[in-house]
Amino acid sequence: MPTDDFIVTPWHVEGEIDYDKLIKQFGTEKISKQLLQRIEKLTGESHFMLRRGIFFSHRDLGRILDDYEKGKKFFLYTGRGPSGHTHIGHLVPWVFAKWLQEKFDVNMYFQLTDDEKFYSKQNMTLEETRLFANENALDFIVLGFKPENTKIIIDTKNIKTLYPIAAQVAKKINFSNTKAVFGFTNETNAGMIFYTALQSAPCFLEDKPVLIPLGVDQDPHFRITRDVAPKIGKIKPALIHNIMIPSLEGPRGKMSASEETTTIYTTDSPEVVKKKVNKYAFSGGQPDIEEHRKKGGNPDIDVSYQYLRIFFEPDDAKLKKIYDDYKSGKMLSGELKAILIEKINQFLKVHQEKREKARDKLDKYLLED
Ligand code: TRP
Secondary structure: OOOOOOEEEOOEEEOOOOHHHHHHHHOOEEOOHHHHHHHHHHHOOOOHHHHOOOEEEEEOHHHHHHHHHOOOOOEEEEEEOOOOOOEHHHHHHHHHHHHHHHHHOOOEEEEEOHHHHHHHOOOOOHHHHHHHHHHHHHHHHOOOOOOOOEEEEEOOOOHHHHHHHHHHHHHOOOHHHHHHHHOOOOOOOHHHHHHHHHHHHHHHOOOOOEEEEEEHHHHHHHHHHHHHHHHHOOOOOEEEEEOOOEEOOEEEEEOOOOOHHHOOEOOOOHHHHHHHHHHHOOOOOOOOHHHHHHHOOOOOOOHHHHHHHHHHOOOHHHHHHHHHHHHHOOOOHHHHHHHHHHHHHHHHHHHHHHHHHHHHHHHHHEOOO
């Protein structure tokens, strides 16, 4: 790892990430203006997450579009490690995946890696990760996915389908590969060492190219998958990466599902959301009102503003007004927080209602081996 002051791996994210540097470090490509225009032309729409650079990088996205233009469809795949309840940062790639699915009319697979979180979390039992897999699945399906073209994979449940593919992949990965990519040591458990093969398996469920919307921290797994693909006669998976969603306490590091006070869960009540945002959301404002009115706030480091930009305020004109008012000092931190709290609670009210109703429907989405 180069001597940057940030670290991005699937199990550990730390420091203030310089995304241009990360693109170089990982060897991915920035999403160019031309690529954005192509997507807009094909979908007839500009998605705010693309426009605002929330999705900022890719591998082989151009090839997916080339094929699509020639009439060759792809399929979508993404996933979640069920280490706890879903938090709002997780919804970013899922909401975007839903949009892609609708616009391109393609199948979607969602992998819940109960095994991975059992391997990687000291204190979690397989029963617990399996339970959260079910809970997380609810958050996913209520975003509007339909059982006709969306299948949910739970690793320990669907191992019969996954294992023959994972075995093909695993045979082409050796210990020095994974060690180099993930920094594994002799103390790393064997489950972790094998795990990349399982996360790779859904890429090859259909005999079509796959496009994976994902947090950029997951890229290292698929770097391995992409190396292996041609060796087992398969097409390399294409990726589209989103930035890490900051934790409430600031832009340093991503929101982590295991830290109560720095994370907003989809299951939080309106009171809890209000308290968390007011108490913990890192502010770009000045220490007192007088100074704030004079100097203005800094929206670029303000977490409440960032959540609006990343997820909760798709309207560019409204977002710009908030940006300008906050920066000029016209809007105070408390007022900005109040806007975010209102937005989150509006969203969660509907989400939580749908979530409870979805419990009975879950079976229809689960992949049958
Ligand atoms: N490892 C991912 C996590 O911890 C879960 C996952 C499985 C995933 N398959 C994926 C994420 C495909 C993105 C794309 O969250």
